[in-house]
Amino acid sequence: MPTESDVVIVGGGLAGLAAARRLHRAGVPWVLVEAADRLGGRVTTDAVDGYLLDRGFQVLNTGYPRLGTLLDVDTLELGYFTSGVLVRRGDALHRLVNPLREPAGAARTAVADVGTALDRVRLAGLAAGCAALPPGRLLAAPESTTEVALRRAGLSDRIIEELVRPFLSGVLAERELTTSSRVFAMILRSFARGRIGLPAGGMAALPRAIADPLPGFLVHRNRPVEAVAPGLVRTDAGEIRCRAVLVAVDPVAVTALLPALHPVRTHALTTYYHSAAEPPLDEPILLLDGDRRELVANTVVVSRAAPSYAPAGRHLVASTVVGPTTPPEPVVRAELARLYGRSTADWEHLETVSLPAALPAAPPPQGRLRQPVALGDGIYLAGDHRDSPSIQGALASGWRAAGTLVADLRG
Numbered sequence: 078m079p080t081e082s083d084v085v086i087v088g089g090g091l092a093g094l095a096a097a098r099r100l101h102r103a104g105v106p107w108v109l110v111e112a113a114d115r116l117g118g119r120v121t122t123d124a125v126d127g128y129l130l131d132r133g134f135q136v137l138n139t140g141y142p143r144l145g146t147l148l149d150v151d152t153l154e155l156g157y158f159t160s161g162v163l164v165r166r167g168d169a170l171h172r173l174v175n176p177l178r179e180p181a182g183a184a185r186t187a188v189a190d191v192g193t194a195l196d197r198v199r200l201a202g203l204a205a206g207c208a209a210l211p212p213g214r215l216l217a218a219p220e221s222t223t224e225v226a227l228r229r230a231g232l233s234d235r236i237i238e239e240l241v242r243p244f245l246s247g248v249l250a251e252r253e254l255t256t257s258s259r260v261f262a263m264i265l266r267s268f269a270r271g272r273i274g275l276p277a278g279g280m281a282a283l284p285r286a287i288a289d290p291l292p293g294f295l296v297h298r299n300r301p302v303e304a305v306a307p308g309l310v311r312t313d314a315g316e317i318r319c320r321a322v323l324v325a326v327d328p329v330a331v332t333a334l335l336p337a338l339h340p341v342r343t344h345a346l347t348t349y350y351h352s353a354a355e356p357p358l359d360e361p362i363l364l365l366d367g368d369r370r371e372l373v374a375n376t377v378v379v380s381r382a383a384p385s386y387a388p389a390g391r392h393l394v395a396s397t398v399v400g401p402t403t404p405p406e407p408v409v410r411a412e413l414a415r416l417y418g419r420s421t422a423d424w425e426h427l428e429t430v431s432l433p434a435a436l437p438a439a440p441p442p443q444g445r446l447r448q449p450v451a452l453g454d455g456i457y458l459a460g461d462h463r464d465s466p467s468i469q470g471a472l473a474s475g476w477r478a479a480g481t482l483v484a485d486l487r488g
Contacts, residue, residue, distance in 0.1 A: 090118020140271020
């Protein structure tokens with residue numbers, strides 16, 4: 078490991094990798110140190126007995142604008158989900174789809190017993206507006222919580238509780254919808270403009286593809302950082318002197334390295350992975366609980382979208398629970414039987430993945446989502462806690478922090 082470099086990047090998650098790509102492109106000498114034995118941070122995949130188990134249920138949205146500057150998405154061989162949802166209400170499943178992407182499902186969506194007809198028109202209008210407006214306009218709109226924004230858009234309690242809250246709780250990792258309306262608008266924009274899929278090699282294929290153009294000898298895994306100071310990074314293997322430090326670790330670790338920062342609040346998610354001999358649904362579509370039981374936020378047969386996620390003859394089901402409480406697996410399995418409307422007794426429980434800090438909280442005010450990345454004294458900060466809580470936020474913040482750093486070094 079080197080003892081000096083112009084820049085030391087601390088953390089090999091998406092933000093750190095995006096920063097490394099920009100520094101490398103700019104010709105600025107850098108080195109990256111990562112505490113874990115693999116890159117990707119919270120975006121990782123475990124191969125277990127022929128299954129691909131992501132670190133919690135994560136998806137890739139092709140509408141994220143920063144993706145195109147870092148990789149060719151087609152190389153990930155994405156398998157796509159249906160552009161819509163199923164909502165369980167009582168004994169029935171109601172199918173709602175994006176008619177622009179799933180025109181054959183428009184008629185069923187129009188008569189679905191979820192919310193009212195006016196609700197569905199207003200929700201479609203809200204999504205279309207976010208898709209059509211440039212980001213600057215969305216980020217200049219009056220800011221509130223997401224729930225207040227939904228009610229200002231005229232949505233009724235019924236559609237919020239039956240559809241919007243269960244869907245967004247899995248996206249934002251919180252049921253109260255206290256996330257900034259500006260974060261919500263940008264996320265809704267990306268959902269409306271992009272497609273949702275999974276790489277054939279698991280979500281870990283994303284950080285691998287971003288890291289692939291980087292020289293491997295500049296990336297040092299299994300190197301925990303003990304301290305950061307102006308011009309210095311101390312690892313378990315010694316000190317690295319530098320002109321600048323770019324800290325790109327997760328929201329919990331960042332305050333350990335930079336204690337002067339205010340602690341970052343986070344939201345918890347838990348994913349339950351099950352294997353089934355027969356798929357409970359023949360379609361790769363997200364199933365939501367519209368009965369307001371608030372146990373399982375969503376569930377999906379991920380191997381219907383990406384068959385590589387399960388061995389031949391088996392199917393992988395991922396189910397998400399929001400919040401710090403981790404219900405017993407048998408309780409979740411019973412709830413899944415109700416949601417799917419069929420027995421889950423013969424399902425095999427593969428793994429429960431609990432993420433106490435799955436996403437940073439993003440309540441208002443978030444402004445234009447771009448939190449400061451230059452802390453002074455040659456220390457810079459990146460991560461989705463400095464932007465929107467998403468893959469896009471992590472990539473954008475890393476790219477932005479590196480750009481600021483380069484300008485400062487050359488200024």
